[in-house]
Amino acid sequence: MPQSTPPAKPWAGRFNAPTDAFVEAFTASVDFDRRLYRYDIQGSIAHATMLARQGILSSAERDAIVSGLEAVRARIEAGEFQWSIPLEDVHMNVESALTDSIGDAGKKLHTGRSRNDQVATDVRLWLREEIDLIGHAIADLQRVLLRLAEREADALMPGFTHLQVAQPVTFGHHMLAWFEMLDRDRDRLADCRRRLNVMPLGAAALAGTTYPIDRQYTAELLGFDRPSENSLDAVSDRDFAIEFTADAAILMMHLSRFSEELILWSSAQFAFVEMSDSFCTGSSIMPQKKNPDVPELVRGKSGRIFGHLMGLLTLMKGQPLAYNKDNQEDKEPLFDTVDNLKGSLKAYTGMMQGITCNHARMRDAAARGFSTATDLADYLVRKGIPFRDAHEIVGKAVALGVGEGRDLGELSLTELRQFSDAIEADVYSVLTLEGSVAARDHLGGTAPAQVRAAVARARQRLTGLGGADGG
Ligand code: ARG
Numbered sequence: 001m002p003q004s005t006p007p008a009k010p011w012a013g014r015f016n017a018p019t020d021a022f023v024e025a026f027t028a029s030v031d032f033d034r035r036l037y038r039y040d041i042q043g044s045i046a047h048a049t050m051l052a053r054q055g056i057l058s059s060a061e062r063d064a065i066v067s068g069l070e071a072v073r074a075r076i077e078a079g080e081f082q083w084s085i086p087l088e089d090v091h092m093n094v095e096s097a098l099t100d101s102i103g104d105a106g107k108k109l110h111t112g113r114s115r116n117d118q119v120a121t122d123v124r125l126w127l128r129e130e131i132d133l134i135g136h137a138i139a140d141l142q143r144v145l146l147r148l149a150e151r152e153a154d155a156l157m158p159g160f161t162h163l164q165v166a167q168p169v170t171f172g173h174h175m176l177a178w179f180e181m182l183d184r185d186r187d188r189l190a191d192c193r194r195r196l197n198v199m200p201l202g203a204a205a206l207a208g209t210t211y212p213i214d215r216q217y218t219a220e221l222l223g224f225d226r227p228s229e230n231s232l233d234a235v236s237d238r239d240f241a242i243e244f245t246a247d248a249a250i251l252m253m254h255l256s257r258f259s260e261e262l263i264l265w266s267s268a269q270f271a272f273v274e275m276s277d278s279f280c281t282g283s284s285i286m287p288q289k290k291n292p293d294v295p296e297l298v299r300g301k302s303g304r305i306f307g308h309l310m311g312l313l314t315l316m317k318g319q320p321l322a323y324n325k326d327n328q329e330d331k332e333p334l335f336d337t338v339d340n341l342k343g344s345l346k347a348y349t350g351m352m353q354g355i356t357c358n359h360a361r362m363r364d365a366a367a368r369g370f371s372t373a374t375d376l377a378d379y380l381v382r383k384g385i386p387f388r389d390a391h392e393i394v395g396k397a398v399a400l401g402v403g404e405g406r407d408l409g410e411l412s413l414t415e416l417r418q419f420s421d422a423i424e425a426d427v428y429s430v431l432t433l434e435g436s437v438a439a440r441d442h443l444g445g446t447a448p449a450q451v452r453a454a455v456a457r458a459r460q461r462l463t464g465l466g467g468a469d470g471g
């Protein structure tokens with residue numbers, strides 16, 4: 001931004017030469033940390049309110065500061081604020097604008113404070129709000145999964161191990177597996193929020209301040225659970241940023257796994273599900289293509305978020321106490337993590353609303369894969385045959401089926417009985433897919449009745465969280 005007279009630096013008193021123009025731009029953070037303006041102003045208002053209550057500012061000064069800061073906020077929100085690179089960061093831009101508009105009282109705002117405790121406070125206030133929004137976004141996606149799980153509680157599909165058909169499951173049960181992963185993600189973020197919600201303000205530059213401040217009061221004003229215990233730790237700690245990014249990385253890892261499955265399932269080879277056209281794109285050259293762009297992009301985005309976790313760990317690993325300018329590098333990875341995480345959750349919530357199942361294809365895939373072989377073994381065990389022998393008998397039956405191109409349920413009783421005369425006509429009830437899933441009728445099992453009960457319990461866990469309805 002062109003600036004006629006460069007604003008004076010707050011540290012001009014000690015310096016003989018102006019900042020090199022390149023260094024000024026190189027060290028400035030205002031291009032990205034201006035995003036924190038609301039939290040910076042919120043923190044400053046609380047700080048000024050506390051200073052006045054302690055008799056460090058007069059109430060007239062406090063009132064001028066508070067209304068001045070509110071006016072600055074209004075100007076920023078109206079797009080009328082001139083951000084200045086020479087003023088380095090959001091903190092000095094806001095403070096300088098305040099002083100320009102209210103005069104000397106503005107210069108008193110920074111009493112008993114440093115940008116070091118200020119920035120640590122701003123980032124925590126911002127991230128706390130984002131964590132709450134992300135928690136709601138996760139719950140919204142979970143609700144969509146519950147609706148899908150309920151709708152598809154009876155839908156048969158193959159369950160896989162090693163991506164080989166293993167045993168039949170229901171699509172609803174599979175959706176509930178995704179639900180559980182997201183539930184842990186929500187819980188992890190809530191836990192991160194708990195440790196984040198501690199106030200650095202009052203630590204000042206690193207050692208605290210000589211003014212008779214009341215940190216408990218400022219913490220209450222800002223909704224923090226308590227002030228930090230140690231001033232050196234308070235200004236330098238970025239554990240909360242690393243924890244948040246770790247939680248985000250795990251969440252993105254989950255979304256990436258979901259994506260991998262959706263990409264496979266929507267391929268012509270599987271054709272288990274269809275995504276709505278509004279969440280797919282075509283090809284500019286191949287007219288037949290309908291590409292699962294959203295899951296692919298989400299799978300891809302997991303990469304940058306894992307990278308941000310490594311970036312933040314590396315940012316911190318060599319830093320001596322207390323604040324170092326290195327810490328300015330915490331913001332862009334955090335912003336990018338939040339933006340991409342929220343984007344991915346939003347895209348998923350929309351996309352999962354439009355998923356339809358191709359029941360015939362899913363059922364057929366389960367029926368083709370000898371997925372009831374374990375059920376046959378369990379049947380033999382119930383007839384008194386030791387499991388290891390039963391496993392052997394079923395193996396032979398499967399080998400026959402493979403040779404004949406027929407599934408177990410398509411072999412005749414005579415064919416089956418050549419491997420064991422314990423096999424009787426009632427065997428066909430366990431060889432059906434419906435019989436197989438219905439038999440897994442315990443908490444956590446895939447039986448449709450269990451899936452419905454699990455959906456009901458899951459809804460209970462989500463109630464009271466806000467957002468969309470529970471249904
Ligand atoms: N822009 C800085 C940051 O993001 C603010 C704190 C600067 N403090 C300092 N002593 N230079 O970390």
